[in-house]
Amino acid sequence: MKPLRWPRFWLALWWLAVLGTLVVCLIPPPSIPLPENSDKVEHFLAYFLLAxxxxxxYRRRAALVWAAVGLVALGIGIEFAQGALTVxxxxxxxxxxxxxxxxxxxxxxxxxxxxxxxxxxxx
Structure with a gap:
């Protein structure tokens, strides 16, 4: 990790954001009408911010690679879960x-x- 003033706080906040992304993607979507395919921008921005x-x-390259692989796996896994676990x-x-x-x-x-x-x- 980088020598941050509050490293545990920032790490916990990041993991909370990852968990929040998982939850938001599996709960029923809001009934607000959105332009077609605008959700792709939301997906891009959410994962851009997480990464x-x-x-x-994280400072070390290996940690960043694992974070990237984990986030990509999360994004793909959530899509499978949305198809299999939600109606x-x-x-x-x-x-x-x-x-x-x-x-x-x-x-x-x-x-x-x-x-x-x-x-x-x-x-």
Whole structure:
């Protein structure tokens, strides 16, 4: 992990966000009408934020690889779960793709000066 001021807090918050993503994806969807395929943007953003947050917390390349693999597996697994375990959601391969692209984009933060944003903010 990076030498953050409150490393356990940030790690717990990240895991809470991962758990929250899992829960939100398996509960009944809101009955708010949305434009067609706008959920792909939501999927991309959610996984982008989870991956970019992992970049803020983890320093070692191996930890980042495991976080990325875990997030991609979570995104794919959730799609299977939506198809198998829920009656009000559908498994959509395009959602899994949006999740995975979001993870890749979020992990790409490691190649920018933003990779240490939380450290610079005295997190």
């Amino acid at each position: 970019a947050s992992a970049v803020q917390i 009000n959601r559908l498994a959509d391969p395009m959602d899994a793709l949006a999740n995975s692209v979001g993870v890749l984009a979020g992990m790409a933060i490691v190649f920018t000066p933003l990779r240490d944003l939380l450290l610079r903010l005295r997190g």
